[in-house]
Amino acid sequence: MSLLTVDVDAAGYGPATVLRDMRFGVPAGGRLVVLGANGAGKTTVLRTISGLCRAEGSIRLDGTELVGMPTHRIAGAGLAHVPQGRGTFGDLTVRENLLVGGSTRPRRSVAADADRWMERFPRLGERSARPASGLSGGEQQLLAIARALMSAPRVLLLDEPSLGLAPKVTTDLFATLDELGRETGTAMLLVEQNAEVALGIAEDALVIESGRITVRGSAAELRDNDDVRRAYLGV
Numbered sequence: 001m002s003l004l005t006v007d008v009d010a011a012g013y014g015p016a017t018v019l020r021d022m023r024f025g026v027p028a029g030g031r032l033v034v035l036g037a038n039g040a041g042k043t044t045v046l047r048t049i050s051g052l053c054r055a056e057g058s059i060r061l062d063g064t065e066l067v068g069m070p071t072h073r074i075a076g077a078g079l080a081h082v083p084q085g086r087g088t089f090g091d092l093t094v095r096e097n098l099l100v101g102g103s104t105r106p107r108r109s110v111a112a113d114a115d116r117w118m119e120r121f122p123r124l125g126e127r128s129a130r131p132a133s134g135l136s137g138g139e140q141q142l143l144a145i146a147r148a149l150m151s152a153p154r155v156l157l158l159d160e161p162s163l164g165l166a167p168k169v170t171t172d173l174f175a176t177l178d179e180l181g182r183e184t185g186t187a188m189l190l191v192e193q194n195a196e197v198a199l200g201i202a203e204d205a206l207v208i209e210s211g212r213i214t215v216r217g218s219a220a221e222l223r224d225n226d227d228v229r230r231a232y233l234g235v
C-alpha cells in the first residue's frame with residue numbers, strides 16, 4: 001500500500017500538457033527518486049502533486065484525494081514541498097524561516113522545534129537572527145529542508161536539492177537527508193539530475209523523458225541499467 005499514490009492521465013500548465021500517464025506510489029517512510037534530463041518534467045511532477053498544475057486523474061495521500069484541493073490544504077494534509085532553487089525567504093531570519101514552516105501547528109511546540117533544529121545544525125543556530133540570504137548555498141538548502149520538516153509532513157517533495165552545490169556539499173546534504181528521513185520516518189519523493197547521489201539514498205527510482213516514465217525499478221536496478229548509466233551516471 002502506498003502512502004502517496006499518483007495516478008495521473010495528463011498534467012500541465014493551462015492548455016499545455018507536459019506529463020502523460022504518470023503512475024507511481026511512494027510507501028510510508030519510503031523514498032522514490034525521479035531522474036530525468038533538464039526539461040523532462042521533473043518539476044512539473046512535484047508541482048502537480050502540490051496542486052500548482054492542471055491535473056487529470058487522481059493523486060491520493062493516505063486515501064485523501066488531492067486533485068482539485070487548493071495548495072494550502074494539500075500542505076495541511078501532510079505534504080511539504082521544497083521547491084527548486086532557493087526554498088527560503090531571504091529577507092527573513094533563519095529562525096523566522098523555521099517558524100514560517102511550522103505556521104500550521106501550535107505556536108509553543110513550533111518555537112521549541114525551531115530551537116531543536118538550530119541545536120542540531122549549529123551553522124543555522126549561529127545565524128538564527130541573520131537573514132537567510134547570508135547563508136551559503138548548502139546551508140540555505142538545509143534550512144529549506146528543515147523548514148519543510150517543521151510542518152511534520154508525511155511526505156517531503158524535494159526538487160533538485162543538489163542544484164548549484166559543490167560535490168562535497170551535495171554529498172553531505174544527502175547524508176543529512178538520509179539521516180533525517182530515518183529519524184522522522186518522512187517519506188520522500190526526490191527529483192534530481194544528480195543520479196549518483198539520489199540513487200544512493202532511494203529505494204525506488206523512475207526515469208522520465210518528455211513527460212513520460214521510461215524506466216522504473218529499484219534504485220539498485222537503475223544503477224545497473226546500461227541506458228541509465230550512460231545517460232545519468234556518466235559511465
Ligand SMILES: Nc1ncnc2c1ncn2[C@@H]1O[C@H](COP(=O)(O)OP(=O)(O)O)[C@@H](O)[C@H]1O
Pocket residue numbers: 013016018036037038039040041042043044045
Ligand atoms: N509555467 C509553465 N508553462 C508552460 N510550460 C511550462 C511551464 N513550466 C515548465 N513548462 C514546460 O514543461 C516542461 C517540463 O518542465 P519542468 O517540469 O520544469 O522540467 P524539469 O524540472 O525536468 O527540468 C518543459 O518543456 C517546460 O518548457
Ligand SMILES: [Mg+2]
Pocket residue numbers: 042043044084160
Ligand atoms: Mg526542474
